[in-house]
Amino acid sequence: xxxxxxxxxxxxxxxxxxxxxxxxxxxxxxxxxxxxxxxxxxxxxxxxxxxxxxxxxxxxxxxxxxxxxxxxxxxxxxxxxxxxxxxxxxxxxxxxxxxxxxxxxxxxxxxxxxxxxxxxxxxxxxxxxxxxxxxxxxxxxxxxxxxxxxxxxxxxxxxxxxxxxxxxxxxxxxxxxxxxxxxxxxxxxxxxxxxxxxxxxxxxxxxxxxxxxxxxxxxxxxxxxxxxxxxxxxxxxxxxxxxxxxxxxxxxxxxxxxxxxxxxxxxxxxxxxxxxxxxxxxxxxxxxxxxxxxxxxxxxxxxxxxxxxxxxxxxxxxxxxxxxxxxxxxxxxxxxxxxxxxxxxxxxxxxxxxxxxxxxxxxxxxxxxxxxxxxxxxxxxxxxxxxxxxxxxxxxxxxxxxxxxxxxxxxxxxxxxxxxxxxxxxxxxxxxxxxxxxxxxxxxxxxxxxxxxxxx
Numbered sequence: 001x002x003x004x005x006x007x008x009x010x011x012x013x014x015x016x017x018x019x020x021x022x023x024x025x026x027x028x029x030x031x032x033x034x035x036x037x038x039x040x041x042x043x044x045x046x047x048x049x050x051x052x053x054x055x056x057x058x059x060x061x062x063x064x065x066x067x068x069x070x071x072x073x074x075x076x077x078x079x080x081x082x083x084x085x086x087x088x089x090x091x092x093x094x095x096x097x098x099x100x101x102x103x104x105x106x107x108x109x110x111x112x113x114x115x116x117x118x119x120x121x122x123x124x125x126x127x128x129x130x131x132x133x134x135x136x137x138x139x140x141x142x143x144x145x146x147x148x149x150x151x152x153x154x155x156x157x158x159x160x161x162x163x164x165x166x167x168x169x170x171x172x173x174x175x176x177x178x179x180x181x182x183x184x185x186x187x188x189x190x191x192x193x194x195x196x197x198x199x200x201x202x203x204x205x206x207x208x209x210x211x212x213x214x215x216x217x218x219x220x221x222x223x224x225x226x227x228x229x230x231x232x233x234x235x236x237x238x239x240x241x242x243x244x245x246x247x248x249x250x251x252x253x254x255x256x257x258x259x260x261x262x263x264x265x266x267x268x269x270x271x272x273x274x275x276x277x278x279x280x281x282x283x284x285x286x287x288x289x290x291x292x293x294x295x296x297x298x299x300x301x302x303x304x305x306x307x308x309x310x311x312x313x314x315x316x317x318x319x320x321x322x323x324x325x326x327x328x329x330x331x332x333x334x335x336x337x338x339x340x341x342x343x344x345x346x347x348x349x350x351x352x353x354x355x356x357x358x359x360x361x362x363x364x365x366x367x368x369x370x371x372x373x374x375x376x377x378x379x380x381x382x383x384x385x386x387x388x389x390x391x392x393x394x395x396x397x398x399x400x401x402x403x404x405x406x407x408x409x410x411x412x413x414x415x416x417x418x419x420x421x422x423x424x425x426x427x428x429x430x431x432x433x434x435x436x437x438x439x440x441x442x443x444x445x446x447x448x449x450x451x452x453x454x455x456x
Contacts, residue, residue: 015191035049052078130147164192172194183196299321380402
């Protein structure tokens with residue numbers, strides 16, 4: 001019995017995913033829940049488990065190729081001859097032509113509510129019964145925004161008015177001179193995808209190919225290969241990071257402000273708390289203290305805990321503090337965020353920092369942990385360096401960079417003394433934040449870190 005597995009909807013707004021690597025090959029026998037492949041989304045690289053046990057008979061995409069949501073990803077030959085609702089026999093004993101193989105979408109059971117696993121996890125973390133949440137998604141699906149609206153948060157359904165397209169797609173349409181009202185969407189629920197817009201653009205007939213083509217096909221003419229050069233495909237997480245960074249620097253009016261901070265008192269305080277940390281079995285770094293100082297400053301300067309909705313022309317100020325922590329994932333930085341960091345004590349923050357970093361490095365981070373951030377910290381210091389200009393994690397409006405902590409000579413009471421000093425750098429979106437507010441924001445953080453017991 002042949003069974004086709006479709007790429008499931010693994011994140012809100014996802015219309016396609018790029019296959020990064022396969023863990024199986026045609027002819028392999030797999031178990032249920034065995035990892036089939038890694039797929040790259042806009043947020044992260046995620047593992048796709050097998051919904052059934054059986055023999056792999058066809059892989060529908062090569063590494064580097066894109067697969068649309070609800071399109072075939074892999075086909076199996078299942079044991080037994082009883083057809084199920086989600087599959088049909090590959091052939092019939094009477095010699096009639098085989099019926100077209102049925103396609104199935106991975107779903108998560110749960111009280112008859114249509115929602116992705118990430119939305120279910122969000123609802124569970126917020127203590128919300130999904131059966132009570134009004135659904136606004138395609139085919140009655142409950143979206144992340146539905147859950148946040150039900151909770152009373154600031155999330156809102158993705159919408160561009162009467163046209164079913166995300167703000168990013170609407171922006172692309174304006175750039176390419178495409179009228180979205182004339183575009184037929186091929187995404188889930190008829191949503192207009194990026195390729196739909198590119199296909200409708202005036203230059204579409206000039207050889208532009210859809211994103212499901214191979215990387216070499218979709219990037220135009222290749223440069224000549226010269227002796228001494230090594231070429232590798234620029235795909236996966238590294239390329240996705242490049243796209244997001246390019247979008248950020250092309251959109252944000254970024255300014256970087258630096259201040260130095262005397263960390264001597266904090267160094268002593270942390271040293272004195274090491275025994276308590278050992279009892280709690282928690283690794284206590286400086287980062288939890290800095291997060292406490294940061295959220296205190298964000299409460300005083302809420303415009304830095306915000307995002308700018310360019311399409312709607314609205315500044316979205318967050319009442320929650322979901323602090324992103326940039327973690328090196330090998331191929332680049334991944335930014336999971338600590339939800340409601342302002343409501344957690346020092347020990348909870350320390351434990352969550354360690355847990356998120358461990359999940360990223362192991363390639364096990366879940367999509368909800370990468371969504372909904374309001375401000376980001378990047379810790380450059382352990383690698384060295386006195387100054388840097390971090391790039392904003394758009395659509396956020398600020399990012400705090402932590403530089404090297406070291407003893408430096410400074411003047412105190414007209415005497416030169418050695419103190420534990422660290423430079424802090426803030427890159428902010430000048431469209432939203434004035435220079436004076438940025439300076440005062442940094443002064444607030446420095447004051448808290450130089451008097452660390454005030455944030456405990």
